[in-house]
Amino acid sequence: MKYIDEYRDAKAALALIKKIKSTAKKSAVIMEICGGQTHTILKYGIEELLPTNITLVHGPGCPVCVTPLELIDKAITIASFKDVIFTSYGDMLRVPGSKLDLINVKANGGDVRMVYSPLDALKIAEVNKDKKVVFFSVGFETTAPPNAMAVVEAQRRKLDNFSILCAHVLVPPAIEALLSSRESRIQAFLAAGHVCTVMGYSEYIPISKKYNTPIVVTGFEPVDILQGILLAVQQLEESKCEVENQYSRAVRLEGNPNAKKLLTETFDIVDRKWRGIGTIPQSGYRLKEKYSTFDAEKIFNVEYITKEESPLCIAGEVLQGLKKPTDCSAFRTHCKPETPLGAPMVSTEGACAAYYHYHK
Amino acid sequence: MCLAVPGKIIAIEEIDSLRMAKVSFGGVMKQICLEWVPEAKIGDYVIVHVGFALNIVDEKEAEETLEMISEIEALMNEEEKQNSTSAE
Amino acid sequence: MEQNKQYSVNDYSCPLPITDYDKVIMAHGGGGTLSHRLIEKMFLSQFDNELLNLQHDGSVFEIGGERFAFTTDSYVVQPIFFPGGDIGELAVNGTVNDLAMCGAEPIYLSVGFILEEGFPLEDLWRITLSMKRAGERTRIKIITGDTKVVDRGKGDKIFINTSGIGKVYPGIEISPKNSRPGDVIIISGKIAEHGVAIMSAREGLEFETAIQSDTLPLNRLVSAMLKVSNKIHVMRDPTRGGVASTLNEIASSADVGIEIDELAIPISEEVKAACEILGFDPLYVANEGKMIALVEKQDAEKILRIMKNHPDGKDAAIIGKVVSEHRKRVVMKTSIGSMRIVDMISGEQLPRIC
Numbered sequence: 118m119k120y121i122d123e124y125r126d127a128k129a130a131l132a133l134i135k136k137i138k139s140t141a142k143k144s145a146v147i148m149e150i151c152g153g154q155t156h157t158i159l160k161y162g163i164e165e166l167l168p169t170n171i172t173l174v175h176g177p178g179c180p181v182c183v184t185p186l187e188l189i190d191k192a193i194t195i196a197s198f199k200d201v202i203f204t205s206y207g208d209m210l211r212v213p214g215s216k217l218d219l220i221n222v223k224a225n226g227g228d229v230r231m232v233y234s235p236l237d238a239l240k241i242a243e244v245n246k247d248k249k250v251v252f253f254s255v256g257f258e259t260t261a262p263p264n265a266m267a268v269v270e271a272q273r274r275k276l277d278n279f280s281i282l283c284a285h286v287l288v289p290p291a292i293e294a295l296l297s298s299r300e301s302r303i304q305a306f307l308a309a310g311h312v313c314t315v316m317g318y319s320e321y322i323p324i325s326k327k328y329n330t331p332i333v334v335t336g337f338e339p340v341d342i343l344q345g346i347l348l349a350v351q352q353l354e355e356s357k358c359e360v361e362n363q364y365s366r367a368v369r370l371e372g373n374p375n376a377k378k379l380l381t382e383t384f385d386i387v388d389r390k391w392r393g394i395g396t397i398p399q400s401g402y403r404l405k406e407k408y409s410t411f412d413a414e415k416i417f418n419v420e421y422i423t424k425e426e427s428p429l430c431i432a433g434e435v436l437q438g439l440k441k442p443t444d445c446s447a448f449r450t451h452c453k454p455e456t457p458l459g460a461p462m463v464s465t466e467g468a469c470a471a472y473y474h475y476h477k
Numbered sequence: 478m479c480l481a482v483p484g485k486i487i488a489i490e491e492i493d494s495l496r497m498a499k500v501s502f503g504g505v506m507k508q509i510c511l512e513w514v515p516e517a518k519i520g521d522y523v524i525v526h527v528g529f530a531l532n533i534v535d536e537k538e539a540e541e542t543l544e545m546i547s548e549i550e551a552l553m554n555e556e557e558k559q560n561s562t563s564a565e
Numbered sequence: 566m567e568q569n570k571q572y573s574v575n576d577y578s579c580p581l582p583i584t585d586y587d588k589v590i591m592a593h594g595g596g597g598t599l600s601h602r603l604i605e606k607m608f609l610s611q612f613d614n615e616l617l618n619l620q621h622d623g624s625v626f627e628i629g630g631e632r633f634a635f636t637t638d639s640y641v642v643q644p645i646f647f648p649g650g651d652i653g654e655l656a657v658n659g660t661v662n663d664l665a666m667c668g669a670e671p672i673y674l675s676v677g678f679i680l681e682e683g684f685p686l687e688d689l690w691r692i693t694l695s696m697k698r699a700g701e702r703t704r705i706k707i708i709t710g711d712t713k714v715v716d717r718g719k720g721d722k723i724f725i726n727t728s729g730i731g732k733v734y735p736g737i738e739i740s741p742k743n744s745r746p747g748d749v750i751i752i753s754g755k756i757a758e759h760g761v762a763i764m765s766a767r768e769g770l771e772f773e774t775a776i777q778s779d780t781l782p783l784n785r786l787v788s789a790m791l792k793v794s795n796k797i798h799v800m801r802d803p804t805r806g807g808v809a810s811t812l813n814e815i816a817s818s819a820d821v822g823i824e825i826d827e828l829a830i831p832i833s834e835e836v837k838a839a840c841e842i843l844g845f846d847p848l849y850v851a852n853e854g855k856m857i858a859l860v861e862k863q864d865a866e867k868i869l870r871i872m873k874n875h876p877d878g879k880d881a882a883i884i885g886k887v888v889s890e891h892r893k894r895v896v897m898k899t900s901i902g903s904m905r906i907v908d909m910i911s912g913e914q915l916p917r918i919c
Contacts, residue, residue: 118503118838120483120522120534123543130901132550139556153480162903206527224588233768233843234528236510259481262513263529270495311481314524314531339901340546366539367483367524373532375513455592455599474908480844503838506771 120366124338133343134166141350144170146302148295148438150288151257151309152179153337155468159475161339171350174438175468177291177391178309180256181208182436182460182467184284185390187424189214192282193222195251195417202228202245204238205253212463215424235267235281242271242279251413254281259311261285261402262376265383268404268411280413283404286389288312289320290400296328300439305349307335307342310364317372321360329358336364383408392460393433432459435468442472449473481526483534484509486519500525594641596805597910620818621740622663622801625733634669636660637728645692645722647766649758649777652725653692655853657699658782659804660729665787666800666856668739669731671703676710676727681720692723703782705729734791741819743798748887749865750823753786753856753872754779754880755831756808760850761839768843776835779854786856786877793871796861803857806910809848811857812895813909823895825885825907849910859887 123129149155155175158164164173177183193214196203203219210219210231223229228248232238235252242250254264264281271279288309295301308321313334321332331352335345345363352359362368380402389401404412414420434440442448442461452458454470461467484500489511491497500509500523510529511517523530592599609617616624623636638660645652657674664671676696680689700707758779765776783802790797799819803811808830816823832847840847854877860868865883872878885897895907 118483118834118841119485120539121841125900127901128550129543129546132553133546135553135556136549160905161899161901162905163901166901166903220590220592221588224590236528259526259531262531263527266510266512266529273494311524311526311531314481344542344546363542366535366542367532369532369535373513375515376531379513453598455602475905482841501773502842504773504835505839505842506773507842 121338124336124340126340129340130161130343133340133347137171137343137347137350138168140347140354141168141171143353144172145304145350145353146172146174147305147307147346147349148174148176148303149307149309149335149342150176150178150292151307151312151337152182152467153311154178154307154309154335154342155471157337157339157342159471162475163339163342167346171346173346174303175435175441175471176295176438177394177436179461179467180260180284180286181206181212181463182432183286183391183393184209184212184255184460185392185424186215187390187422188282188284189218190424191414191417191419191422192253193217193219194419194422195282195413196222196227196229197225198249198417200248202230202241202248202250203253204230204232204241204250206233206255207231208463209253209255211457212460213457235264236270239267239270239274239276239279242276243274246278248278249416250279251417252279252281254283254285257286257288257309257312258316258380259309259314261384262315262373262379265379268383268408269379271411272408277410280411280416281404282413283384283402285384285402286391287386287400287402289324290397291391291394292321292332293324293328294394294397294400295437296324296330298437300437303330303438305330305353306332307345307349308332308360310334310336310341310368313362313364313368313372315373315376317370317377318360318362318368319370325358325360331358332360334360334362334364334368336367391436393436432461432469435461442469443476445469481524481531483522484525486511486517486521486523489517489519498523498530500530594805595910596810600805601909619740620814621667623667623669623729623731625667625669632733634664634667634731634733635728636663636667637726638663639724639726641721641724642763643721644763644766645688647778648762648775650780650853651692651695652723653695654699655778655780656725656727657696657703657705658780658853660727661699661703661705661782661784662802662853662856664729664731665782665784666739666802667731667733668737668787668791668797668800669733670788671705671729671731671782671784673708673730674700674705674727675729676707676725678710678712679720679724679726680712680714681722682714682717684722689723699782703784734788736795737791737797739797739800741799741815744815744819744821744859744887745798746821746887746889747862748798748859749862749883750812750825750885750887751858751860751865751869751872751881752808752831752884753783753858753878754854755833755836756803756852756855757832757836757840757845757847757850759804759853760807760845761836761843763851764843764845765839770839770842772835772839774835776833776839779852781854781877783854783856783877786872786875789871789875790858790868794860794864794868796864797858797868798861799857799859801857803852803855805851807847807849807851808857809846809895809907810910812907815857815859816895817893819887820892822888822891822893823885824888824898825895826898827900828898829882829884831880831882848907862886
């Protein structure tokens with residue numbers, strides 16, 4: 118496949134690894150904050166190919182993993198109503214809430230359906246006018262425009278049986294929160310390439326300056342990640358701190374202005390709880406008042422549901438990159454993909470699931 | 478979650494007042510929404526996420542990235558040759 | 566048996582085996598870890614005997630000095646008509662293949678239909694003809710059967726069970742316990758076609774060249790292989806759960822390590838692209854006309870040649886080997902040269918795939 122295969126080339130990967138080895142004199146702790154990148158790093162065993170003075174840390178890059186417990190409980194409550202068809206991306210179906218997950222709801226007779234695109238959820242709403250169709254709107258800025266489009270389209274097509282349960286999170290506030298934490302040992306960031314395809318990367322420039330941390334916008338194939346790591350390492354060696362764009366074939370400084378315009382017209386930026394981390398100010402999206410008839414939280418009266426995290430799993434520390442999944446005593450014992458204790462073991466992009474499947 | 482894949486635009490049409498395209502991903506054809514890339518034309522490659530095109534792939538930039546990597550490859554091969562000759 | 570008696574969990578004298586869900590979920594049918602757990606903890610624990618405990622695709626037993634293989638499989642694939650085949654053809658080929666994987670020539674088949682009220686007879690006829698043709702191709706005879714009808718909404722158009730009996734080739738013993746380090750692993754052709762064909766039908770995916778299910782009977786290929794070598798230790802067809810799950814099962818039951826090479830695994834460009842779009846790992850996608858053989862190194866080239874010259878094995882390739890390290894685990898050399906674990910799938914990637 119064009120624009121994919123070239124970036125999986127073994128010779129290119131090996132050359133980059135050699136160059137990283139010869140360049141990296143100092144130790145470096147580099148965090149990536151995208152589930153897709155975590156997945157690639159573990160699937161291709163990139164960490165073990167790097168010199169030992171480079172440490173890769175996986176941040177809260179999986180929006181499924183950071184969706185707060187109370188939102189899962191809200192989803193389960195809504196999905197359990199008789200006249201509801203609850204639609205969601207596949208990953209969310211098995212994230213454990215306080216007691217159940219959405220798969221349990223399905224097994225108990227709830228109409229829970231997996232969709233690949235929010236447009237599929239719209240189609241379901243059009244075909245099932247007697248039911249209320251709810252779409253679990255999860256994701257970073259990459260997924261927000263498609264989900265926003267679903268709401269705008271629903272309004273245009275006058276679908277009064279469609280709504281979204283909104284759980285969007287934003288990356289730059291999370292990076293700031295992580296860097297400002299006292300325990301942070303992160304020296305450089307790989308920024309999520311597809312988030313930047315939408316949003317551009319100008320937001321990262323003040324963050325990079327404020328915390329004196331290089332940030333490299335990076336793609337998702339093994340060659341992309343290795344080149345991103347190389348650029349970060351080079352900056353650290355030269356004591357630079359800039360925002361660089363490795364994924365220049367897909368990312369422009371200004372991002373996609375059309376998609377961004379849709380976001381500002383559809384969503385307000387609000388404080389959001391991140392599972393395992395806590396509330397990060399101004400780090401999430403909520404539907405604007407003019408779209409309140411599409412806001413499932415209001416329609417189904419579930420705004421009151423709140424839930425505190427129980428300290429069962431160390432997901433928080435894993436998500437912040439303070440610990441690795443292998444540091445967790447429940448890893449591979451009580452906590453496995455078929456019996457997950459926390460979200461990072463459920464999502465295919467969660468750090469714990471990735472470690473479970475790929476790590477030797 | 479950020480699964481976005483590059484595909485080639487084969488045909489463009491309007492469906493339900495939305496600008497849509499038939500996109501080929503290595504032979505797999507899908508209907509993709511082009512609303513946010515109005516300048517995209519047939520033959521362009523676009524980055525697609527959950528049924529929507531996020532951006533057009535910049536061919537020039539792609540080539541430059543690969544060229545940069547080829548240079549590193551060449552450099553590394555040179556160094557290896559030098560190291561093995563000096564070892565003899 | 567009393568009618569209408571309500572059985573309660575407390576009626577069982579043994580405690581209900583520990584499960585994490587108290588109801589059946591779709592993942593229990595996925596062929597992965599949850600499936601295996603259900604089978605081991607619920608069924609094997611109760612039906613326990615030395616033939617069943619081998620957990621092979623079929624069971625081999627002896628009657629009057631002759632060895633036979635017996636197997637059963639049920640087919641619930643959705644949709645029932647898909648590119649490259651239908652549920653009927655699958656039901657015949659699938660059971661023929663399970664017998665072939667035991668080193669047996671298929672002889673007789675039974676067929677059980679569970680039909681939903683309202684299912685069009687025209688579709689049933691189409692499926693019946695399909696099964697007839699599949700039977701003729703393999704020369705297996707359908708010698709007994711059963712038909713049941715359930716109320717509308719209580720079934721899903723048609724479910725089929727087939728059970729088969731075959732005669733094991735003389736001098737042939739296919740068993741994971743014969744596998745040893747040094748054995749070569751061969752696959753008979755390109756992977757992931759059936760799963761992608763099913764998904765394309767479900768999701769309305771279009772292709773430049775349509776991807777078809779690879780369902781076909783493997784008995785002729787197996788017969789050709791067994792004619793040239795009796796050093797074939799294991800044969801399995803990687804259906805639900807794909808190549809990865811099958812290799813994990815073999816590694817586990819044979820107590821060996823397995824190493825495979827990502828670049829050696831045959832896969833078509835379009836199937837690869839489809840998996841990319843759908844977010845699937847082709848190693849976990851179902852196949853219905855492929856087999857994996859673990860053979861002694863000295864016969865590997867000879868067997869591979871026979872396979873490649875056979876119409877049902879033209880894309881056969883060596884994909885790995887059996888090792889003594891990392892027992893019970895499968896490890897793969899990635900396209901960039903690093904090594905990573907290939908785990909058993911835990912739930913199911915594609916429900917109702919076969």
